[in-house]
Amino acid sequence: MIRARWNQLRTWVRGRVELPRRRREALGHLEEEQKVTAALRAVNDLLLRDSFRDGARIRKLEAEIARIRQAMCGDVPKLTPSEVERLAFLAEECGELARTIGKVLRFGWESASPYGGRINRELLEREIGSIRAIMNLMLDAGDVRLAEIQTWQKSKKLAIGKWTLYQVCSMDRVDQLQMMAEITADQESKR
Numbered sequence: 654m655i656r657a658r659w660n661q662l663r664t665w666v667r668g669r670v671e672l673p674r675r676r677r678e679a680l681g682h683l684e685e686e687q688k689v690t691a692a693l694r695a696v697n698d699l700l701l702r703d704s705f706r707d708g709a710r711i712r713k714l715e716a717e718i719a720r721i722r723q724a725m726c727g728d729v730p731k732l733t734p735s736e737v738e739r740l741a742f743l744a745e746e747c748g749e750l751a752r753t754i755g756k757v758l759r760f761g762w763e764s765a766s767p768y769g770g771r772i773n774r775e776l777l778e779r780e781i782g783s784i785r786a787i788m789n790l791m792l793d794a795g796d797v798r799l800a801e802i803q804t805w806q807k808s809k810k811l812a813i814g815k816w817t818l819y820q821v822c823s824m825d826r827v828d829q830l831q832m833m834a835e836i837t838a839d840q841e842s843k844r
Contacts, residue, residue: 689721739796743787750780808836 692714753776762774791797811833
């Protein structure tokens with residue numbers, strides 16, 4: 654059981670230690686990663702010798718690795734490493750989506766890179782799919798709530814009708830405003 658736990662921890666730390674050099678420098682965790690590597694070497698020494706008698710040393714290493722894990726996640730209060738990772742995924746995918754939207758706006762739907770690859774429509778579909786996948790990860794983990802997302806989705810759909818010049822809305826203007834008022838009142842009552 655302890656061996657499996659250490660193997661899992663070692664895999665997690667290796668993922669952090671093997672980040673590209675520029676990213677490590679940007680995150681400023683090179684020194685912390687070296688400490689993790691040293692702690693892993695110590696753990697490996699213990700495992701190789703099957704020396705589980707030294708429980709105090711193992712607990713000390715566990716505490717050190719937990720402290721380093723916390724430091725590597727930054728000073729984000731009350732977020733676990735997995736929450737930070739999911740938010741990083743979402744931010745990265747949103748950036749890629751914004752870049753792809755820019756390409757569609759500049760070159761059109763059916764344009765592709767002169768060096769080959771997918772057309773802009775396919776790239777946009779791919780990025781939207783990536784964001785939906787991250788959204789599902791966050792829903793599964795309980796980071797966000799589906800009911801709240803759907804409420805805001807309905808509200809946004811109605812608001813688009815209020816501010817758009819070219820989009821066709823299925824509801825007439827009075828019904829849109831009434832439904833928006835109901836959603837806003839419902840959200841206020843939940844607070």
